[in-house]
Amino acid sequence: FQLNSHLSTLANIHKIYHTLNKLNLTEDVGQDDHQTGSLRSCGSSDCVNKVMPPRKKRRPASGDDLSAKKSRHDSMYRKYDSTRIKTEEEAFSxxxxxxxxxxxxxxxxxxxxxxxxxxxxxxxxxxxxxxxxxxxxxxxxxxxxxxxxxxxxxxxxxxxxxxxxxxxxxxxxxxxxxxxxxxxxxxxxxxxxxxRQSKYKVINKDQWCNVLEFSRTINLDLSNYDEDGAWPVLLDEFVEWYKDKQMS
Structure with missing residues (x-):
């Protein structure tokens, strides 16, 4: 296979991994502030002075009573129906x-x-x-x-x-x-x-995993690469190719 092409691909993988490490896509999510209300009470003497005699409530006519009940029923049904539709849309089906x-x-x-x-x-x-x-x-x-x-x-x-x-x-x-x-x-x-079903089978799985370890531990400038380390020949060739490319 064309070695230069694959070594160039390894260089891109190495650079992409270091770029991902620099990304910070998380953000702090603050909680909403909750407002609390306060009730104002009156003194006992003031409250006594302001007490009014109870008024007798007017009994609604039978027609008014039925209309009020129907209106409340329709309102409750519409609220329930819209909630039910919203829940059905959000729930997985x-x-x-x-x-x-x-x-x-x-x-x-x-x-x-x-x-x-x-x-x-x-x-x-x-x-x-x-x-x-x-x-x-x-x-x-x-x-x-x-x-x-x-x-x-x-x-x-x-x-x-x-x-x-x-x-x-x-x-x-x-x-x-x-x-x-x-x-x-x-x-x-x-x-x-x-x-792996691709017709291009350049490296095996062990080499593929070594590329990941290489990207995690070796600096972008390859300054900490140990040529006598237990790296596969593929990565030794990549480092040699990359350094020659940087010098030219």
Missing amino acids: SKRCLEWFYEYAGTDDVVGPEGMEKFCEDIGVEPENVVMLVLAWKLDAQNMGYFTLQEWLKGMTSLQCDTTEKLRNTLDYLRSLLNDSTNFKLIYRYAFDFA
């Missing part, structure tokens, strides 16, 4: 999730490349965006560019997404998973298995 899947799968039980292209367009994400890799990881997809019905239902249920809008609102959460070192390592390892 397996049926709605299934219908959402077939918008992209058509008559098949798998979303293929064409459906995936439309899916990415609807959620506003490019297919090569790293968040699509994180989504595939959450769905535990086995083949690149494909989501099976089982993978879709299991993954979207865990994310509680059954509509395009809900998934759009979840994208920031998916991106934030890359900021956690444990999740990043899991996603990185998943990426190797996810892409």
Whole structure:
């Protein structure tokens, strides 16, 4: 294979990892201030002086009574009905999730490349965006560019997404998973298995994991790289190539 091309790819991975470490996407979320009211009481003598004799309430006519009851009933029903509709829309629905899947799968039980292209367009994400890799990881997809019905239902249920809008609102959460070192390592390892069906098989899994360890421990200028260390030959060649490139 063309060694320079792959070594250049390793350089990009190394630079991307250090860039991610510098990102700080978290922010403190303050709690809303709560206002409290105060009740003003009057003195006993003042209250006694201001006591008025009770007035006899007028009994509403039968028509007025029925109208008032009906009005209260209608108001309560409208309030209950709007709350019920809002709750149903917010709650996850397996049926709605299934219908959402077939918008992209058509008559098949798998979303293929064409459906995936439309899916990415609807959620506003490019297919090569790293968040699509994180989504595939959450769905535990086995083949690149494909989501099976089982993978879709299991993954979207865990994310509680059954509509395009809900998934759009979840994208920031998916991106934030890359900021956690444990999740990043899991996603990185998943990426190797996810892409292994590709015809381009440049490195094995051990080398792939060594690249991650290299990116975590070696400075961008490679100043702390030990040539006599237990790094694979691939990374020795990369360091040699990178230093020659910097000098030229």
